[in-house]
Structure formats: structure tokens, C-alpha cells
Amino acid sequence: MKNSLVLFFLSSFLFPQYGRISANDIMKAMDENLNAKSRIITSKMIVKGRRSSRTIESKNWVVGTDLAFTEYLSPPREAGTKMLKLGDKLWTYSPQTDRLIQISGHMLRQSVMGSDMSYNDMMEDRPIEELYYATIERSVKVDGRDHWIMVLNAKIKGLPYPKRRSWVDKEYLLPTKEELYAKSGKLLKTASLKGIKKIQGRWFPSKFVYKDELKRNSKGTEWIIDNIEFNQKIPDSRFSKALLRK
């Protein structure tokens, strides 16, 4: 009995429980909301530049972290441009040049069309639980809603953001705000997730606002999800280089 009590106290110290939910449970719940085997997204990206704003429409097909295909729909200069990601390789095709160009892996961390989002931000879809260890820092109220502040530290090497700080809504079990850090602890980006609504039985944000904190004067980029379909069957041919030219 004595040993059981000691074990109980120790475990509550090592694995703090917040309302009978652990950090791992929260991550699992977040993954259930955010992740899927596959996603087909039609979205708008509003890039707020220093002189003007641009809206770029695109359609994405994503399976896990390795397969992604993007087709830009507008504006006219961008329309018809396609991108294919296979693992850490990225190919792009633009109808103006009729060329298939391979872009080196580090480009995946670069800005998409001058926005505050990287190709990784846009194309990757992998369960957080597989990537990070999480701890709950504390509970706070944001805009009258209860949140946990969670700190996520990378389990594996090579992640674009080895550390994250997330404000997770206790009802939606989704982050509404995130701070994304480099290994050195430098803040790289902030992201806000807004317009959370029920889509196909899960809570999902309809608008992401990314701000690259390394860009001085950055006014941020809004990524608005117009339509999203989860777990749809996407044929393998979608992720072939041949489709880029079609």
C-alpha cells in the first residue's frame, strides 16, 4: 500500500495530469483532428507584401510526409505551375518554360511564393506524436476559452522546428496559436489557427495565419482552406512526374 502511494505520487510528479488528461493524450487528440492518411485541399493564400497583397489559389494532394502534389490555379502568372514532392525531393513545372526542374531539398524550408509559409508548412502531414515529446506548461484563458500551453521538443533529428510552444484549446483539442523555434531557441515563426469548425467529424481550422519572425516588416500570410477532404483515395499516378506536364 505504502509502495503504491509512493508510486502514485512519483507518477503524478513525472507525468503531470491536467484534468485526467496527459500531454500524450492531448497530442493524440490533436493528431486525430489535424492528421489523416490523405488530404485534398483547395486553398487561398493571401501574401501581405511590403507594398501590396497577393492572393494565390492552389489545390494540394497530400499523403503523409512523403507525397505531395500542388497545382496553382491563380493568379494568371502562377496558374498552371505545379509542384511535386517525393520524400525530400521537389520538382516544379511551369507552363511558361515547359521545364521540369528539380529543386534541392533545402528549398523545402524556403518560402512558398514569397509567403511566410514554407513548402514543409504547406505540404507535410505527419502525426505530432511521432515527432515530439510534449509537456504541459500551464493552463490559461485566451479570449475566454480554456487553453493548455504545451511545450513540444523534437524526438527525431532534422525537423524544421525542433521546438514548439502551443496554446491548445481544451474543447477543440487543437492549437489556436503556435510559436515555432529553431534548435538554438530562436523564434522562427508564429502561427495562429482560426475559424475552427467541424469538418467530416473532426475539428479543423479554416484559416491559418503564419508570420515569419525572421523577416523584418513581415505582415504575415493567411492560408484559407476553402475545401478539405480527408482520407480520400488518391491514386499513385497523382504523384508521378509525368503528371506535372499534363
Next chain:
Amino acid sequence: MIWFLAKGLIRDRSRSLFPLLAIIITVTLVIFGIGFLEGVMNNFIKGEAVISSGHVKVVTRAYKKESNQLPNDLALFDTNYIIQKLQKMYPNYFWTPRITFGGLLDVPDKNGETKEQGPVFALGLDFFSEYSRQSEIWELEKCLINGQLLKKRDEALISTKLAEELGLSIGNYVTLISSTMDNAFTTYNFNVVGIFNLYKGQTDRQMMLVDISGARQALDMEAAASEILGYHHSLYYNDQEAITMRDNFNITVSDSIAKALRDEESYYALSYMTGWNKISNVKKRKLPKQRTDALSDNQMYDNAEEWSDLFVEDPAIFSPTMIALRDGSQLGTMVDFSNVALSVMAGIFLVIVMIVLWNMGLMNGLRRYGEFGLRLAIGESKGQVYRSMISEAILIGFVGTLIGTIFGISLTYYVQEFGIDYSEAINQMSSGAMIIPNVMYAKVTPDLYYIGFIPGVLATVLGTMLAGLAIYKREMSQLFKELEA
């Protein structure tokens, strides 16, 4: 009298030939030395002006601050209007827009997939305008190793080093991978029609030249340019004139545009303030001014804390500002250093040459003491002997300087036209930071036509005058003693 002296000089070669040769050689050296130094300095500055700085250039204030990053998102808009205005304000200069950009050049294989890829530093120059002098100032016809000059928008000239690196030849097409002025990813095909070598060390290592219309199309920069470069019509850089122009433009044009932009933006931003409509018109007029002043105090960017709810970037950062060649990194120091160095080197050279010629005049006079004694003995006055010596010195000095000037200017002109090739030595200096020409050219400047007379005539005459002073110190008794001996 002059003819009498001249005949004496011609008949007695020991009195004329050696001094004349010495003056010709030294004057030739003085003229060529100074002409070569001026030419090297002028070429050095011209190289910088053509490739990077212009004699003056106009950019936005924000571009100026971040220019080392080639920030085309901060480029000038409506460049034709700005150029027209500059032409009216400064008619002695010609103005040309330019887009400077970087990226990757992708070379396709036969299936159209990437075969080679390498970094490129590209310049979009205005080749196709009616009065364009770009081909002339870049001396492209001379620099073109293979192929032809640009004729179409999607054609490109690439440097020999880049061509070798990517295995390119005339007729190949390459795809530029870069960013638009909105920082969006862009690709654009260019046909390689010419291969050039600027003969300026490592400067053109990754260089590609295209017409500005092609660059605008590739980078989505319609009617925009990174910078507008201004050159004096003579292509000769006048530092003082460039500084005056810069100050004049920045006070009369740049600051007034900046203020107008700030006022406009301030009024617009404040109009979103809660209760703006309830504020009196008098206060409405004052508030934007306060905000404009605040923006001005912050110099570049808005103070986010003070205006957090109305955060907007200072619009004045997009107003045009002028930069003189000397304002570029290290160029100011270089211009000052070259002026001082040139004066010091020319001065030292002149002094040395003057001492040599002076000494020659002195020795010549001393050697003829016996002759002077005899002339005094047969009744010539000391003054007559002294004056005839000086007249001879002037005659020899003048003729020698004239011939030396002709030789010196001819030699300088030859090196001005054909140069001296230092390719191998320069290529070993791999620094790309400085534009060092491979071929050094001299420069015939107006001062070369008279500068030789300073050592050639003045030093010879002064030397002779000094030697001749001894004539006045001579006593008759000493004279007869010398004659007996």
C-alpha cells in the same frame, strides 16, 4: 643671337647632345608615368561605374539600406517618369535603368530535365532603347568572344567562366530560377546568343547579361528597376560634381517626395482611428503632421509601439534617393586615396626628375669654367656670359621638352588604345569584391601637354643659373692663373 647660340649647340655636340637626350628621356618618362597612373585610376573607377555604381545612381531608400541582398521587392516603380525627370534636371548625364538579380541557371538535358545547375549573377540592362549606350560603355563588341549581341528579349549573354562551368555554348537555352519582385518563385527561359569576357578578373565569374525587358518579364517587374544609373556624357567621373548632384537631388526631390508620401499615408492611416469623424478639421490637419514627424524621426520604419493599432511601414522608404559613386562601399576611400596617391606619386616623380636635370645643368656649367674664363678674359662681361648660358639652357630645355612631350604623349596614346595585359596576375587574385581590370590602359589628359615643361625647362634652367653664379664670383687674377695652367 638665338640662332647664333643654336648653331653653337649643334656644332659642339658635347654641349647639346647629352643634355638634350637626358631631357627627352626624362620628359618622356614623366609624361608616360603620369598618363599611365591617371589611366589606371580612371579605368578602375570607370570599371566600377559601368558594372556596379554609375557615376551616380537613384534607388529607393529601402533598397539603399539593404542593397547587398539585391532586394527587388524594394525596387523603383515608374522608371520612365523618373528618368525623364532626371534628364531634365541633369542634362549633362545620361540615365539608364537596371535590374540586378541572382538565382540559379538550370541547363536541361535532351529530355528537358536538369543536366547542370549553377548560381548566376545577372544584370538586366537597357540595350534596346533608341539612345542606349550600354553596348558602348560595356565595350561588348570588344569583349564578345563568341556569338552576337542581344537582339531579342529572351536572349542572354553569359561570361566565358559561367559557360565553362555549365558546359554552355551558343544556341543553348537555359532556365533561370529566381524570385519575382513579390518574392514568388519564378522560372524563365533564355537563349544563349553570346559569350563574353570582361577581362576584369573574377568580376564576371557568374555573370549573365540580358535586356531589361527580359529581366522585367522574368521577375514580374513591369516598369520597375532595381536602380537607375547616371553617367556623364564624357564618361569621365567628376567627384565634386557627383556629390553636388546627389545633395541637390536628395534635398529637392527625395525629401519632398518622402514628406508627401508620409503625409498621405499618415492621413490615410489616421482616418481609421476610432472617433476620427468626431475630431475637428483643425486637429485632423495637425495629427498627420505629428505622425509624419514621428515617422521621420524613426528614419526608416514605423514605431510599432507608438502606432501599434495603425501599424504601417514608413512609406518614405520607397521614395527615390541618389547615391554618388563615392558612396558605394570602399569607393569613397578609393577615390580619395587615388587622388592623393596620384598627386604624391606625380609629385615625387617630378621632384626626382627635376633634381636629375638640375644636376645635369649644374655639371654642364661647371665643365665649361675654362671657356667662361677665356670669354671673360677677351672682354665679354659677366652678365653677357651668364645670359648666354641661360639662353642655351632654355633652348635645349625647350627643344628637349618638345621632343620628349611628343614621344611621351605618343607612348601614352599607344597604351591608352592597346593597354598592357596583366591577365595572368589579375586572375590569380580571386577576390570578386573589387573590379580589377586585366588590361591596364593609360590616359592622355590635357595636363600632359604642359607638365613636361616643369622639369624639362625649369629644372635645366635653374641648374644652369646656379652653376653660372660662380661666374660672378670670379676674380681676374684667378682667371689668369687658370689660363696659365
